[in-house]
Structure formats: C-alpha cells, structure tokens
Amino acid sequence: xxxxxxxxxxxxxGRGGSLCSFxxxxxxxxxxxxxxxxxxxxPKKAFNKRLFGSVIKLAYSEEQFRAAPKFPDVxxxxxxxxxxxxxxxxxxxxxxxxxxxxxxxxxxxxxxYEFYDVQLMYGIARKESRSYSLSTAADEYGIKFTEHRSVxxxxxxxxxxxxxLNKSDLTFNEFVDKFAVIPGRIGESGTHxxxxxxxxxxxxxxxxxxxxxLVEEQVLSLKYNRKPxxxxxxxVFCFDDDLEIGDINLSRDLITAIYARGGRYTSGxxxxxxxxxxxxxxxxxxxxxxxxxxxxxxxxMTSEExxxxxxxxxxxxxxxxVILQARNRRKRLTKERLKDAEARAKGIDQAExxxxxxxxxxxxxxxxxxxxx
Numbered sequence: 001x002x003x004x005x006x007x008x009x010x011x012x013x014g015r016g017g018s019l020c021s022f023x024x025x026x027x028x029x030x031x032x033x034x035x036x037x038x039x040x041x042x043p044k045k046a047f048n049k050r051l052f053g054s055v056i057k058l059a060y061s062e063e064q065f066r067a068a069p070k071f072p073d074v075x076x077x078x079x080x081x082x083x084x085x086x087x088x089x090x091x092x093x094x095x096x097x098x099x100x101x102x103x104x105x106x107x108x109x110x111x112x113y114e115f116y117d118v119q120l121m122y123g124i125a126r127k128e129s130r131s132y133s134l135s136t137a138a139d140e141y142g143i144k145f146t147e148h149r150s151v152x153x154x155x156x157x158x159x160x161x162x163x164x165l166n167k168s169d170l171t172f173n174e175f176v177d178k179f180a181v182i183p184g185r186i187g188e189s190g191t192h193x194x195x196x197x198x199x200x201x202x203x204x205x206x207x208x209x210x211x212x213x214l215v216e217e218q219v220l221s222l223k224y225n226r227k228p229x230x231x232x233x234x235x236v237f238c239f240d241d242d243l244e245i246g247d248i249n250l251s252r253d254l255i256t257a258i259y260a261r262g263g264r265y266t267s268g269x270x271x272x273x274x275x276x277x278x279x280x281x282x283x284x285x286x287x288x289x290x291x292x293x294x295x296x297x298x299x300x301m302t303s304e305e306x307x308x309x310x311x312x313x314x315x316x317x318x319x320x321x322v323i324l325q326a327r328n329r330r331k332r333l334t335k336e337r338l339k340d341a342e343a344r345a346k347g348i349d350q351a352e353x354x355x356x357x358x359x360x361x362x363x364x365x366x367x368x369x370x371x372x373x
Contacts, residue, residue, distance in 0.1 A: 001028075001029040001086060001172075002026055002027065002028060002029070002034070002084065002085045002086070003028075003029075003031070003085060003086050003087075003088055003158065003161075004024060004025075004026055004081055004082065004086070004087050004088070005024065005025050005026075005027070005087075005088045005089060005154045005155070005157050005158040005161075006022060006023065006081075006087070006089055006092075006095060006150075006154055007023045007024075007089060007090070007095055007150045007151075007153035007154045007157065008021065008022055008023075008094075008095040008098045008150060009021040009023075009059075009148060009150050010043075011045055011046070011047045011048065011051070012045055012046065012047065012048040012051075013048065014045070015101050016044060016045055016101070016105055017043055017044030017045060017071065017102050017106065018043055018044070018045050018098065018101070018102075019041055019043060019071060019099065019101070019102040020040070020041050020042075020043045020047075020058075020065050021038055021039065021040050021041060021058075021059075021065070022038075022039040022078055022099070022150060023036075023037070023038040023039070023149065023150020023151035023152070023153060023154045024036065024037065024039075024081060024150075024151065024154050025151065025154045025155050026081070026085065027158055031158060031159075031161075031162040033155065033158070036151055036154070036155060038059075038150050038151035039074050039077070039078065040060060040064065040065055040068035041065070041068055041069065041070065041071050041074060041102075042065060042066050042067070042068045042069060042070050043065070043071075044070075044071075044105055047062050047065070058148050059146055059148055059149035059150075059152075060149075070106075071102045071103075071106055072106050072108065075103070075106070075108055078099075078111075082111055082113050086116065086172070087113050087114065087115040087116070088115065088116045088117075088118055088157065088158070088161060089115060089116075089117065089154075089157060090117070090118045090119050090134045090137075090153065090156075090157040090160070091117065091119045091131070091134075092115055092116075092117045092118075092184070092194070093117065093184060093191065093193055093194070096115060096184065096186055096191055097191060099111070100186055100191065110186070112185075112186055112187045112188075113186060114184065114185045115183060115184045115186075115194060116176070116181065116183050116184070116194055117184065117193075117194040118137075118157050118161045118164075119131060119132065119134075119137070120194055120195070120196065121161065121164060121175065121179075121181060122137045122160060122164055124179045124181070124196060125164040125167065125168055134147075134153060134156060134157060134160070135147060137160045138156045138159070138160055140163070141159065141160060141163035141164075143156050143159045143160065143163075179196055180196050181194065182194065182195055182196065189342075195332060203320050203321065203324065205248065211248045212244075212245060212267070213324065213327065214248055214318070214320060214323065214324075215244055215245065215248070215251060215252065215255070215267065216267070217323050217324075217326075217327055218252045218255055219255060219265050219266075219267075222255065222256060222259040222265075225259050225260075227259075227260075227261075227262045228262060229262065230260075230261050230262030231261055231262060232258060232261040232262045233262040233263070234273075235258075235262075235263040235264070235273065235274055236263065236264045236265070236266055236272045236273050236274065237258055237264070237266070237272060237274045237275075237276060237306075238265070238266055238267065238268065238271075238272035238275050238276070238284075238288070239251065239254075239265075239275075239276050239277075240275070240276070240277040240278060240279075240282045240284045240285050240288075241282055241283065242277075242278045242279070242282060243276060243277070243278050243303055244267065246278075249315075249316075249318065252316070252318060253313055253314070253315050253316060254306075254310070256314075256316065257310050257313045258310075261310070269284065269287055269291055269296075269298070270291060270296065272298065273297060273298060274298070274300075274301055275288045275298050275299070275300050275301065276301050276303055277301075277302065277303065278302075278303045288300070
C-alpha cells in the first residue's frame with residue numbers, strides 16, 4: 001500500500017485554470033517518504049497580488065511561476081502519480097477541484113480517483129465536528145513546515161495522518177473501518193466529498209431544529225407500522241409546538257402510541273384531522289384555527305383529553321446519535337443519487353443532440369434554390 005498526499009496552490013482561488021503548484025509526496029505503508037516534489041505551473045490566469053503579501057504568501061515569486069511550464073506539459077507526470085495509490089490531502093476537496101478545473105481548462109482527460117480527507121480524520125480522532133487548520137493539527141504533533149509551499153503542506157499532512165493513527169493505535173484501514181470514513185471520489189458524475197455519518201459532537205437538544213429532526217425521524221421510522229383495524233384508524237394527529245418539541249422523548253413516546261393504536265402523525269396542520277394542544281394561543285394553534293375558517297375539517301383536543309384517549313403509554317430509550325447518523329447517511333446518499341442521475345441525464349441529452357439531424361440545413365437549401373430560380 002502506498003499513499004499519495006498532494007496539495008495545490010491557486011493563483012487567485014478561482015476557476016478557469018488557476019493551479020500554479022502541485023506539491024506531493026509518496027509514502028509506503030509505514031509512512032516513509034519515497035518521493036516528493038513541488039511541480040510549479042505557469043497558470044492561465046493572472047495572479048492575485050495579495051498572495052504575495054504578508055497575510056497569505058506563496059512560497060515562490062510570480063516570476064518563478066511564470067517561468068514554469070504550462071499545465072499540459074506536466075499533466076502526464078501528475079496523472080501517473082495517481083496509479084495504485086491511496087490518495088489523501090488536508091481539506092482536500094479544494095485541491096481535487098483545482099486539479100479537475102485545470103484539466104478541464106485545457107481539454108484534457110479527467111483523472112478519476114477516490115480520496116481521503118485528513119482534516120476530517122483529525123476531527124474524528126478528537127471527537128469534534130469542527131474544522132481545524134493544517135497548522136493547528138501540525139502543532140499538536142510538533143510538525144514544522146512552510147505554509148503555502150505545496151510540497152511542505154503535503155508532507156505535513158502525511159505526518160499529521162501518521163500522528164493521529166499512532167495516537168489512536170490504529171492502522172489506516174482500521175481507522176477508516178472503525179469510524180465509517182467514506183472516501184470522496186471524482187468521476188463521471190462529478191466530485192463527491194469524503195465524509196463520515198457518525199455524529200461526534202454533543203447533540204444540542206436546546207436546538208429547535210435538532211428536536212424537529214428527531215420527531216421527523218420517529219415518524220419516518222413508524223410510517224409502515226400503522227395498523228388500520230385499530231381504534232385510531234383514519235385519525236391523523238398534529239401537536240402544537242410545546243407538545244411536539246417541548247419534551248422530545250415524551251413527544252416520541254406519544255407518536256409511537258398513536259401508531260400502535262392505528263393512527264398517524266404529521267407536523268403539518270393542513271394534513272391532520274385532529275389537533276392536540278397544551279394551551280391555546282401558540283402560533284401553530286392559531287394557524288390551526290385559521291385553517292378551520294378556510295374550510296379545513298379539524299377537531300381540537302386538549303393534551304389532557306388526548307392522554308386519556310391513549311391510556312397507558314410505554315416509554316422508550318432513543319439512541320439519538322445513531323438516529324442522526326442514519327439521517328445524515330440517507331440525506332447524503334439521496335443527494336449523490338440525484339447528482340448521478342443528473343449527470344446521466346446530461347450525458348443522454350448531449351448524445352441526443354449530437355445524433356439528432358439538423359433540419360435547418362434543408363430549409364436553407366430550399367431558400368437558396370428559390371432565389372436561384
């Protein structure tokens with residue numbers, strides 16, 4: 001197993017062939033560096049002068065970049081580096097996009113590969129979801145390097161990966177398997193980010209958004225459990241905000257009890273036929289009253305009446321980290337499927353355009369013939 005770690009600098013941070021250096025190192029499975037280099041490129045675009053200032057400073061002068069070969073002249077060399085290696089980088093999606101953009105800018109064949117993001121893996125090792133800079137991660141392991149010199153950034157990234165694996169007492173493959181790290185990829189359907197579905201940060205139960213997500217997931221999990229021959233069949237309940245997200249565990253217990261008795265639950269007042277409230281006057285309660293004036297058939301029930309209707313309610317334990325992890329995975333896969341479908345549709349449309357006969361040629365020929373007559 002070999003690792004290719006790469007880093008790219010851009011002349012202006014934008015698209016259209018802005019890549020100006022491709023720094024890389026290749027290491028064996030024990031992280032011994034076999035080869036490293038900084039490939040300078042004369043970019044298509046003009047340099048942003050701030051990149052040679054005091055805040056952000058590239059490692060080479062503009063004259064050195066302009067004296068370097070253009071991207072097509074180094075393309076084959078770069079392409080060969082991606083053969084039979086595990087590709088890694090730090091916040092690597094930007095670098096992947098810069099490389100892909102340079103290839104497109106010159107009409108070259110795209111390089112397809114999978115990649116892992118050490119920034120993500122570093123956050124996982126710390127059990128935090130925030131994004132750290134390479135310099136912060138390097139400081140933890142006592143790594144010194146010159147920032148914005150691509151080859152130095154690549155080597156520092158490799159050393160950070162080695163450091164976090166040693167600290168975790170795991171091999172690369174063991175780490176990826178344990179923490180469900182899914183590699184990013186660049187292919188026919190575009191670029192997909194490296195990610196993990198595991199929720200590491202503390203769940204913020206004070207967040208209304210998080211509580212609504214948990215309610216939504218509970219309803220989704222019960223969607224096919226409804227029993228139509230039980231007392232609450234044909235009843236679709238909706239709670240006011242206080243009952244739905246005030247006590248999230250109680251809310252989910254109540255929703256589970258509804259489905260166990262043949263009913264359904266919705267957060268949309270317009271889709272319900274029974275509205276349960278704790279106190280009149282909430283925004284959702286007022287909206288429910290308004291829908292009645294607009295002709296919506298809706299019965300109102302106090303929370304006390306509702307609890308009496310349900311009778312004894314069992315209480316359950318909820319593993320919210322796993323629930324949110326599954327939600328994240330589902331959302332991401334759905335997004336990727338849509339992206340793949342769009343890419344396929346685009347390819348079909350393009351093929352149809354190329355094979356469709358042009359009709360305007362005959363019309364033009366007839367007009368010219370008529371003029372000649």
